[in-house]
Amino acid sequence: MCKICETKPVYEFTNQRKVCKNCFIRWFQKKVLYTIKKFKMIKKGDVIGYVCGGDFRGVVLEDVLKWYEEKAPVEIVGLRGSPSNFPKIPKEVSKLAISNDINVISKKIIDSIIKKDVSKLKIRPVEARTIRPLYLFLDKEVLIYAKLRKLKFKKAKDKKQLVDELEIKHPEVKRAVVNSYLELYN
DSSP states (O other): TTTOOSSSSSSEEEOOOOOOOHHHHHHHHHHHHHHHHHHOOOOOEEEEEEESSSSHHHHHHHHHHHHHHHHSSSSSOSSSEEEOOOOOOTTTTOOOOOOOEEEEEEEEHHHHTTTTOOTTTOEEESEETTOOOOTTOHHHHHHHHHHHHTTOOOOOOOOOOOHHHHHSSSTTHHHHHHHHHHHOOO
């Protein structure tokens, strides 16, 4: 039972706090604001470009950026291209938002450690003119948000990764990997 609304929960956090649909959406949007403010991603008057690949991360990124545009004095612009092959950032666009979340980032960190090539790893929340507003979210949370907001997206088959296997037995391991990375490079 959601403690705030006393309705059926849709998500349970690792601390066993349960939230309903409306509380989850509100929590997700507040966490997007927190991420943007914590890492100083966007300034007043910025023009933010994004590429939506149609997957659940892309449509959620588009949705939260449009929601953010209503709240802040910024402009959001959709760019042509694909998320795997990012376009050059046009001059009129001050930042490029990409849809990397904890799952993508932790996988890149672990792969780089295994390959012993951490020096070329560029996956901070803000890299030059690239920002990652979904940086602190799990795939599971992003997917639930997409479904609750009834966003249309292409379903893709993801292979289970080492990090996914670890997450089953040790919840929060992905967050721990990303937080450790941030501590090393901040």
